[in-house]
Amino acid sequence: MCILDTILKEKPIETTYIKPQSCKINHFIKMQGKTMEKNEILEDILAEVDKHPELMSRRDALKFMSVSPVAASILASTTVGAATAVASDVKGKVVIVGGGLAGMSTAARLKSSASNLDITVIEPNELSTSYQPGQTLVGGGIWPKSELVYKRDDYVPSGVTLVKGSVTSFDPENNKVIVDGKDEISYDQMIVATGLMLNYAAIDGLTGVITSTSPDNAETKKTVGHDGVYSIYFQDGSEDTWTGIEELIAKAKKWKQGEPKLQALFTHPNTPIKCGGAPKKIMYLTHAQLEKAGVREAVELTFYPNGGKMFGVPEYHEAIVSQFKTRGFKWNYAHNLIKIDQATKTATFNHHWKEKGEWDEDLEEYGVELKNEEVAVPFDFIHVTPPMKAPDVVAHSKVGSSKGWVPVKKETLQHVKYKNVFSLGDVVAVPMGKTGGSARKQYKVIVNNVISALENDQKAIDSTNSKYAGYTVCPLVTSIGTVMLAEFNWTKKPTPMVPLDPTQERWIWWLLKVYALKPMTQYGMLAGRA
Amino acid sequence: MIKQITTITLATAAFLALTACSGGEKAATAKTYKYTTVQVYEKSCIKCHGAHGEGNPAKKTPALNDRTAGEMAQDLYDVKNGGTNQSSGTDHEIMEHNMQKLIDKGYDYDVDSMAEFLSYLAKNQK
Numbered sequence: 001m002c003i004l005d006t007i008l009k010e011k012p013i014e015t016t017y018i019k020p021q022s023c024k025i026n027h028f029i030k031m032q033g034k035t036m037e038k039n040e041i042l043e044d045i046l047a048e049v050d051k052h053p054e055l056m057s058r059r060d061a062l063k064f065m066s067v068s069p070v071a072a073s074i075l076a077s078t079t080v081g082a083a084t085a086v087a088s089d090v091k092g093k094v095v096i097v098g099g100g101l102a103g104m105s106t107a108a109r110l111k112s113s114a115s116n117l118d119i120t121v122i123e124p125n126e127l128s129t130s131y132q133p134g135q136t137l138v139g140g141g142i143w144p145k146s147e148l149v150y151k152r153d154d155y156v157p158s159g160v161t162l163v164k165g166s167v168t169s170f171d172p173e174n175n176k177v178i179v180d181g182k183d184e185i186s187y188d189q190m191i192v193a194t195g196l197m198l199n200y201a202a203i204d205g206l207t208g209v210i211t212s213t214s215p216d217n218a219e220t221k222k223t224v225g226h227d228g229v230y231s232i233y234f235q236d237g238s239e240d241t242w243t244g245i246e247e248l249i250a251k252a253k254k255w256k257q258g259e260p261k262l263q264a265l266f267t268h269p270n271t272p273i274k275c276g277g278a279p280k281k282i283m284y285l286t287h288a289q290l291e292k293a294g295v296r297e298a299v300e301l302t303f304y305p306n307g308g309k310m311f312g313v314p315e316y317h318e319a320i321v322s323q324f325k326t327r328g329f330k331w332n333y334a335h336n337l338i339k340i341d342q343a344t345k346t347a348t349f350n351h352h353w354k355e356k357g358e359w360d361e362d363l364e365e366y367g368v369e370l371k372n373e374e375v376a377v378p379f380d381f382i383h384v385t386p387p388m389k390a391p392d393v394v395a396h397s398k399v400g401s402s403k404g405w406v407p408v409k410k411e412t413l414q415h416v417k418y419k420n421v422f423s424l425g426d427v428v429a430v431p432m433g434k435t436g437g438s439a440r441k442q443y444k445v446i447v448n449n450v451i452s453a454l455e456n457d458q459k460a461i462d463s464t465n466s467k468y469a470g471y472t473v474c475p476l477v478t479s480i481g482t483v484m485l486a487e488f489n490w491t492k493k494p495t496p497m498v499p500l501d502p503t504q505e506r507w508i509w510w511l512l513k514v515y516a517l518k519p520m521t522q523y524g525m526l527a528g529r530a
Numbered sequence: 531m532i533k534q535i536t537t538i539t540l541a542t543a544a545f546l547a548l549t550a551c552s553g554g555e556k557a558a559t560a561k562t563y564k565y566t567t568v569q570v571y572e573k574s575c576i577k578c579h580g581a582h583g584e585g586n587p588a589k590k591t592p593a594l595n596d597r598t599a600g601e602m603a604q605d606l607y608d609v610k611n612g613g614t615n616q617s618s619g620t621d622h623e624i625m626e627h628n629m630q631k632l633i634d635k636g637y638d639y640d641v642d643s644m645a646e647f648l649s650y651l652a653k654n655q656k
Contacts, residue, residue, distance in 0.1 A: 268616070268617040268618065269618065270618055270619055271618060272614060272615045272618055273615060273618060276615045276616035276617070276618070277616060279617070280616075280617075305617035305618070305619070306617070306618055306619045307612075307613050307615070307616075307617040307618050307619030307620070308612070308619060309612070309613075309617065310616065310617060311616050311617070312611055312612075312613065312614070312615070312616060334619070336619075352623075354623065354624075354627060362577035362578050362589075363577075363578075363628055363631060363632070364635070365628070365631045367624070367628070368623075368624055368627045368628075370623055370624065401601060403621075407598065407600050407601045407604070408600060409599075409600045409603075410600070410603060410604065416598040416599070416600035416601055417598065429601075429604050430604070431604065431607045431608070431611070431614035432614055432615065434615075474616075490607070492611065
């Protein structure tokens with residue numbers, strides 16, 4: 001049964017867009033195990049566009065697709081099947097710690113770029129290559145969980161060695177790692193791509209420190225995924241979140257005019273997080289589902305971020321604020337979730353602010369003093385975005401840092417201390433990273449730089465022409481049927497070309513998110529091509 | 531003498547990709563600063579962070595000579611942008627506030643250039 005079909009059979013939720021009529025889930029399953037032709041992705045989108053000529057012509061769709069970097073790559077022949085960088089015959093041993101999207105894609109591209117390399121991927125989790133960006137859609141009731149589950153062993157590139165274990169210590173001075181406390185693996189070049197940990201236990205009342213696909217998530221499930229407390233950040237949790245939203249809808253149906261509104265809270269912690277937009281996306285989808293059920297007025301939706309803005313890029317910040325207003329959302333900045341009492345359904349936040357301090361003669365200004373207080377907020381439903389951290393084994397090792405994340409020169413992704421160590425994905429310390437879209441840019445830079453490092457006998461690679469410019473993409477799902485495609489880099493400017501207004505919510509980007517990004521990731525990127 | 535320096539930041543631009551094209555094209559954005567990196571340090575930063583970036587415990591200003599240039603660049607990015615994530619906030623709440631005041635006074639700088647300079651200062655202290 002296709003959930004998307006079920007939703008779409010009902011009355012239209014908004015009139016400003018048309019929902020796709022068919023579900024591509026079977027299509028995805030059909031494609032599994034075979035190489036994807038580039039036009040299949042594009043044709044999926046164009047087929048939907050063709051059904052709604054009143055909304056958008058095929059020509060306009062192509063025009064939109066060509067101005068967005070990520071969409072353009074769907075059109076480009078580089079998406080799938082194209083040759084990668086010039087083949088190198090360099091030899092050497094490369095160890096990749098972590099076989100998620102970042103690590104496995106790097107392995108595939110390295111192998112196809114330099115087939116003589118001896119490449120080992122160390123990854124303990126058999127679901128490491130699952131499709132994480134879809135967790136928002138599962139939580140929002142658009143996809144079933146089965147859409148997300150992909151097995152590591154199906155994605156090990158041919159000619160690459162997989163070690164099914166965990167690195168338990170790093171020894172970068174002697175160019176080796178220890179696996180499962182006993183097996184020593186040495187390397188010429190190492191790439192750290194372990195991903196990050198969801199630190200639910202850092203919140204008083206919640207439990208467990210897990211990854212998005214940890215098989216041993218029982219500890220977290222004791223406190224998350226039921227009784228009003230939900231989180232889409234892990235695969236099982238995303239499925240539970242949809243159950244939670246359905247329960248909220250059921251409660252809302254019993255609500256009567258004049259009663260206090262049901263309270264739905266959405267948090268954003270004080271650490272860097274993967275997919276910075278997800279805390280908002282699940283809020284938008286909850287809103288959409290409540291509206292669709294006709295019970296939106298029974299529920300108050302409030303966003304509680306630790307920070308003081310919606311987005312680092314001013315244009316997107318303003319767009320989101322206006323989207324929040326249109327939907328009647330509330331928001332309270334500078335509130336960091338510190339405690340949840342499931343019995344009384346109370347969330348406690350640390351609310352912090354600045355007050356004018358003493359005159360500072362060095363600054364020639366008044367300084368500031370930091371103030372804070374605890375604020376208790378009752379809830380009927382809370383979506384928790386957990387604090388996140390680098391795995392302890394990385395953070396406390398020589399390749400880690402005081403903040404845990406692997407410190408690199410952000411353009412070359414080369415470790416700040418060890419020239420033959422590189423890092424990418426969620427574990428690397430670069431601003432605005434931690435998305436699949438960032439990893440998709442980073443892994444190509446790493447492949448070029450690792451090969452270049454091997455070929456040039458470990459000289460500094462700062463002069464290399466392969467540099468990461470901080471590109472990332474956040475397809476911000478703003479309703480069932482619309483997405484604002486936020487693309488940007490370290491210059492903090494929207495990257496799509498003018499004259500397209502990148503802050504508009506568009507149906508074409510919804511089609512891109514729902515139909516194109518998964519096949520591009522699972523068939524293109526994990527094969528080292530997209 | 532005040533020297534105008536211009537730093538070119540390369541931004542990956544969108545590319546019309548109907549043709550095969552494997553790299554992003556570059557678009558240049560120029561940013562001009564009032565003072566050089568060294569001038570900014572010597573006119574302003576030095577007052578609180580010291581001649582060698584050693585910090586001043588009496589003022590609770592942290593040392594800047596205890597990390598690599600790569601790490602420093604990350605921290606300076608966080609300070610200047612008020613965080614590195616959509617809504618997580620910054621790790622440097624007080625300095626974020628102060629930095630905005632200093633930028634108003636003309637003490638803006640290129641993050642990578644300042645990070646390199648601080649690393650140079652730290653090395654020459656030892």
